[in-house]
Amino acid sequence: xxxxxxxxxxxxxxxxxxxxxxxxxxxxxxxxxxxxxxxxxxxxxxxxxxxxxxxxxxxxxxxxxxxxxxxxxxxxxxxxxxxxxxxxxxxxxxxxxxxxxxxxxxxxxxxxxxxxxxxxxxxxxxxxxxxxxxxxxxxxxxxxxxxxxxxxxxxxxxxxxxxxxxxxxxxxxxxxxxxxxxxxxxxxxxxxxxxxxxxxxxxxxxxxxxxxxxxxxxxx
Amino acid sequence: xxxxxxxxxxxxxxxxxxxxxxxxxxxxxxxxxxxxxxxxxxxxxxxxxxxxxxxxxxxxxxxxxxxxxxxxxxxxxxxxxxxxxxxxxxxxxxxxxxxxxxxxxxxxxxxxxxxxxxxxxxxxxxxxxxxxxxxxxxxxxxxxxxxxxxxxxxxxxxxxxxxxxxxxxxxxxxxxxxxxxxxxxxxxxxxxxxxxxxxxxxxxxxxxxxxxxxxxxxxx
DNA sequence: AAGTCAATTAATATCGATTTTTTACATGAC
DNA sequence: GTCATGTAAAAAATCGATATTAATTGACTT
Numbered sequence: 057x058x059x060x061x062x063x064x065x066x067x068x069x070x071x072x073x074x075x076x077x078x079x080x081x082x083x084x085x086x087x088x089x090x091x092x093x094x095x096x097x098x099x100x101x102x103x104x105x106x107x108x109x110x111x112x113x114x115x116x117x118x119x120x121x122x123x124x125x126x127x128x129x130x131x132x133x134x135x136x137x138x139x140x141x142x143x144x145x146x147x148x149x150x151x152x153x154x155x156x157x158x159x160x161x162x163x164x165x166x167x168x169x170x171x172x173x174x175x176x177x178x179x180x181x182x183x184x185x186x187x188x189x190x191x192x193x194x195x196x197x198x199x200x201x202x203x204x205x206x207x208x209x210x211x212x213x214x215x216x217x218x219x220x221x222x223x224x225x226x227x228x229x230x231x232x233x234x235x236x237x238x239x240x241x242x243x244x245x246x247x248x249x250x251x252x253x254x255x256x257x258x259x260x261x262x263x264x265x266x267x268x269x270x271x272x273x274x275x276x
Numbered sequence: 277x278x279x280x281x282x283x284x285x286x287x288x289x290x291x292x293x294x295x296x297x298x299x300x301x302x303x304x305x306x307x308x309x310x311x312x313x314x315x316x317x318x319x320x321x322x323x324x325x326x327x328x329x330x331x332x333x334x335x336x337x338x339x340x341x342x343x344x345x346x347x348x349x350x351x352x353x354x355x356x357x358x359x360x361x362x363x364x365x366x367x368x369x370x371x372x373x374x375x376x377x378x379x380x381x382x383x384x385x386x387x388x389x390x391x392x393x394x395x396x397x398x399x400x401x402x403x404x405x406x407x408x409x410x411x412x413x414x415x416x417x418x419x420x421x422x423x424x425x426x427x428x429x430x431x432x433x434x435x436x437x438x439x440x441x442x443x444x445x446x447x448x449x450x451x452x453x454x455x456x457x458x459x460x461x462x463x464x465x466x467x468x469x470x471x472x473x474x475x476x477x478x479x480x481x482x483x484x485x486x487x488x489x490x491x492x493x494x495x496x
Numbered sequence: 497a498a499g500t501c502a503a504t505t506a507a508t509a510t511c512g513a514t515t516t517t518t519t520a521c522a523t524g525a526c
Numbered sequence: 527g528t529c530a531t532g533t534a535a536a537a538a539a540t541c542g543a544t545a546t547t548a549a550t551t552g553a554c555t556t
Contacts (some may be wrong), residue, residue: 068346114334126288142425153369205362327540
């Protein structure tokens with residue numbers, strides 16, 4: 057959404073704190089898909105006022121993580137296989153579009169940012185920090201398209217996908233894949249400005265993950 | 277955004293009323309792009325409370341019509357040629373995707389809805405009602421993709437485009453085009469399930485409008 | 497003239513209380 | 527038994543007031 061992050065650790069406002077907390081709780085599944093989100097309940101849970109909670113929920117609507125029904129409050133966005141398929145399909149279309157544009161406009165500066173984010177991702181060992189670095193790597197790939205709306209859509213879809221990854225977790229996490237190698241392929245192709253190879257590798261990366269997650273999500 | 281419309285004329289809530297009013301004012305340019313949106317000012321303008329105004333503005337964030345900066349309030353989303361180009365390009369990609377899926381899944385029911393919305397659009401004479409029918413026609417084209425997120429994106433982008441159309445208005449509205457004929461071509465191809473022709477006609481329709489609007493938007 | 501800082505003003509964010517609306521439940525008619 | 531109707535409880539929406547924060551002004555220094 058359009059809330060501009062000042063990127064300082066400092067807690068700026070109660071609304072922002074509530075936004076971040078609720079967002080995290082929905083992405084992790086701590087607040088289950090489809091669940092009614094009652095103001096009073098969240099107010100006590102987050103130890104804040106009703107106004108910040110309401111506003112945070114309104115803002116989460118932008119991220120498609122919360123639905124709002126007039127006069128009937130909010131609920132966590134429902135999850136379904138169909139919805140997951142939609143996300144995957146939109147991601148493929150939009151990320152391909154963005155990656156093509158990024159590569160077409162390739163610059164030394166972008167190359168360097170890519171090298172850095174790729175390196176940082178490879179250094180991360182624990183899941184927690186890896187996730188951030190992983191998203192950062194993927195977003196850096198797209199960042200050179202210089203298309204804020206496209207980036208916003210991709211970021212949004214990335215997070216929605218993470219949510220399904222978390223919903224699926226619990227099943228064995230073993231896939232017969234070499235994920236780092238997949239990243240390397242995408243990375244190398246992008247650096248070489250080989251748009252064709254980079255896109256194929258990127259979409260294959262997503263589709264493989266998608267196919268795997270679908271097998272884990274049968275109980276949706 | 278995710279606010280579910282009950283489609284009854286009845287005014288449901290102050291927030292909804294404010295949302296609709298503000299949305300319209302931004303789309304028409306009555307609230308100029310980039311303008312600071314002060315709560316107090318809007319509160320008196322709409323004759324409602326501060327809470328509904330705040331919430332409406334938060335929700336408008338979803339539509340990318342309003343930006344929010346923490347602790348610094350809201351402003352109408354800025355407009356620029358670059359932004360307009362982005363919208364056009366995203367529309368072309370996403371509407372093509374949606375139309376292809378719609379046609380691929382074509383059913384008699386969809387065909388009939390298409391015939392109806394096309395007919396209704398042709399009957400509309402005054403600009404006011406035509407706009408609604410026109411959007412309805414375009415959205416019906418995409419509706420058979422059965423992809424709520426995709427539809428939401430397209431609807432959002434459609435509205436953002438309308439906004440630029442309004443910003444450009446004032447310049448001569450004469451284009452050397454036969455717009456109804458363009459609609460007819462799209463319509464006929466869709467009914468015939470000729471995906472190729474339909475997409476080409478649809479994208480050409482958008483790109484011609486885009487090129488024309490760009491000439492009118494030089495003062496952005 | 498340009499820059500800093502403090503005091504003032506303006507605007508946003510937040511709270512607590514009130515009003516309105518919805519939901520859940522019980523009662524009685526057909 | 528099912529449907530309708532009324533009522534009590536719960537929740538959402540809204541208001542009015544207050545606390546915080548940002549923007550502005552103008553005096554003072556360099």
